[in-house]
Amino acid sequence: MTTRREFLKQSSVIAAGTLLAPKVFSMNLISKPSVIILGAGLSGLAAAMKLKDNGYEVTILEARKRIGGRVFSHKITDEPVPEDNLVIELGAEWIGGSHERIIALCDQFGLVTENNRFKDRLIYKGEFFKPGEWDYSPEWKVKFEKILSDYKYLTDADKVRLDKMDWWRFLMNHDIPDRDLDIREYADSTDFGESIRFVSAYSALAEYAESNEYNEMDFKVKGGNSLIADAMADKVGRDIILTDHKVTDINSSGKISVKCSNGKNFTADMLICTVPTFAMSKINWSPGLPPEKIEAINALQYSRIIKSATLFRERFWKDEEFSILTDSYTHYFYHATKNQKSPKGVLITYAVGDKADILSQMGEEHRIKIITDTLKSAVGDVSGYVEKNINYFWGDDEYSKGAYALYGKGQWFGIMPVLRESFGNVHFAGEHVADWQGFMEGAINSGEDAADKIMS
Numbered sequence: 001m002t003t004r005r006e007f008l009k010q011s012s013v014i015a016a017g018t019l020l021a022p023k024v025f026s027m028n029l030i031s032k033p034s035v036i037i038l039g040a041g042l043s044g045l046a047a048a049m050k051l052k053d054n055g056y057e058v059t060i061l062e063a064r065k066r067i068g069g070r071v072f073s074h075k076i077t078d079e080p081v082p083e084d085n086l087v088i089e090l091g092a093e094w095i096g097g098s099h100e101r102i103i104a105l106c107d108q109f110g111l112v113t114e115n116n117r118f119k120d121r122l123i124y125k126g127e128f129f130k131p132g133e134w135d136y137s138p139e140w141k142v143k144f145e146k147i148l149s150d151y152k153y154l155t156d157a158d159k160v161r162l163d164k165m166d167w168w169r170f171l172m173n174h175d176i177p178d179r180d181l182d183i184r185e186y187a188d189s190t191d192f193g194e195s196i197r198f199v200s201a202y203s204a205l206a207e208y209a210e211s212n213e214y215n216e217m218d219f220k221v222k223g224g225n226s227l228i229a230d231a232m233a234d235k236v237g238r239d240i241i242l243t244d245h246k247v248t249d250i251n252s253s254g255k256i257s258v259k260c261s262n263g264k265n266f267t268a269d270m271l272i273c274t275v276p277t278f279a280m281s282k283i284n285w286s287p288g289l290p291p292e293k294i295e296a297i298n299a300l301q302y303s304r305i306i307k308s309a310t311l312f313r314e315r316f317w318k319d320e321e322f323s324i325l326t327d328s329y330t331h332y333f334y335h336a337t338k339n340q341k342s343p344k345g346v347l348i349t350y351a352v353g354d355k356a357d358i359l360s361q362m363g364e365e366h367r368i369k370i371i372t373d374t375l376k377s378a379v380g381d382v383s384g385y386v387e388k389n390i391n392y393f394w395g396d397d398e399y400s401k402g403a404y405a406l407y408g409k410g411q412w413f414g415i416m417p418v419l420r421e422s423f424g425n426v427h428f429a430g431e432h433v434a435d436w437q438g439f440m441e442g443a444i445n446s447g448e449d450a451a452d453k454i455m456s
């Protein structure tokens with residue numbers, strides 16, 4: 001069986017062809033080339049770490065006033081003793097058990113990873129089900145197990161064919177019963193950030209067949225996932241990371257020259273661009289990016305996810321592993337302060353797609369009412385426990401306009417190879433071009449792959 005990582009490497013031929021690059025400047029460099037990296041998310045930091053370790057001169061330009069990008073831990077309380085504060089994740093939450101590089105980095109930096117698994121309840125058609133009281137139907141469970149185990153027999157041509165249909169259609173073609181389909185829609189759209197009607201069947205099947213039994217929702221860093229970005233930044237040296245430097249122009253016709261919106265200019269021999277495709281489309285590229293790349297950028301959507309974090313005075317849910325999958329706007333609840341000692345606690349409402357859009361547009365009072373009304377059937381009226389609520393809607397994020405890339409029908413093999421393709425001395429990285437796409441692991445892998453291209 002070829003994994004997604006192996007297959008994507010082989011399958012660049014399926015893409016529109018190798019991108020025509022501007023003339024690459026002389027590679028007969030005596031010293032190692034200098035490198036500018038766009039973005040201090042995990043992919044940019046991973047690329048920088050590898051290059052710095054190998055003696056390259058690196059500068060990271062980051063548009064935001066902070067590092068970490070879509071890894072974004074937040075202190076939701078303001079306690080007199082700083083260590084007593086509760087930390088939640090507004091971006092990436094779970095480290096997967098199969099995610100080897102990020103786990104290795106946590107080990108390298110002495111970061112503690114804690115169990116962050118949950119036991120899902122279900123609210124469906126007005127009824128509440130505790131763990132053990134709901135499941136997929138026995139017939140569907142048998143069928144789905146077989147689908148997952150048969151994945152290893154798929155040929156490369158089968159995978160390309162599968163990519164041309166959506167996950168909803170694939171499940172329908174396998175005669176999934178209605179209730180099972182509804183539950184898969186709620187669960188799987190939580191993973192992809194949009195309805196499964198918009199997700200490539202290949203991208204979904206590969207993720208489920210290659211993931212562990214917890215679907216990579218395994219761990220979290222004690223103290224917040226942002227500590228990973230902090231440790232990586234300390235390792236490369238904070239002095240080479242320039243925050244509040246939004247790149248507006250890139251000229252790669254000879255030596256690379258880069259302009260920032262604050263008026264600062266930089267030059268280097270090579271560039272690694274790790275920014276999401278929306279941010280890429282806002283940069284003036286000279287010479288312009290090849291038409292296939294522009295088409296791919298225009299074709300790729302990002303999922304809409306809102307995280308609404310409600311701080312409650314008491315942990316009325318009792319079970320530290322509390323989570324609920326719902327068929328309402330609120331979509332998915334989980335206990336976001338598991339392992340953190342306090343009488344207070346946070347439930348995060350994680351909504352996707354149109355539900356996220358609708359929740360994001362509501363006034364705060366209305367949003368909190370929707371949240372507590374949904375919780376009513378599970379835990380009774382808890383509106384009196386609400387201390388505060390904060391929200392981050394990734395669909396409005398200035399740089400990504402979404403949480404992570406959403407590969408739709410035909411796009412995994414159609415456009416990902418094009419987005420990955422280097423353009424002269426410019427290499428591309430970021431979760432959107434990774435085999436572990438949509439994960440921190442993918443961001444790190446892609447950054448390290450881009451560094452390898454420079455070092456090869």
Ligand SMILES: Cc1cc2nc3c(=O)[nH]c(=O)nc-3n(C[C@H](O)[C@H](O)[C@H](O)COP(=O)(O)OP(=O)(O)OC[C@H]3O[C@@H](n4cnc5c(N)ncnc54)[C@H](O)[C@@H]3O)c2cc1C
Pocket residue numbers: 038039040041042043044061062063064067068069070071090091092093094095096245246247248274275276279280283305307394399400402403404429430431432437438439440441442443
């Ligand atoms: C709500 C949500 C939930 C998630 N859940 C999980 C999860 O549970 N597990 C998991 O593994 N992953 C999860 N992810 C995905 C994970 O966060 C990403 O895959 C990963 O952090 C992406 O890293 P990156 O370096 O590719 O991109 P980013 O983190 O976006 O880094 C790119 C950087 O480029 C900067 N930038 C943009 N434009 C410019 C410019 N013009 N000039 C300079 N800098 C620029 C941005 O500010 C950003 O800091 C989640 C993401 C979100 C949003």
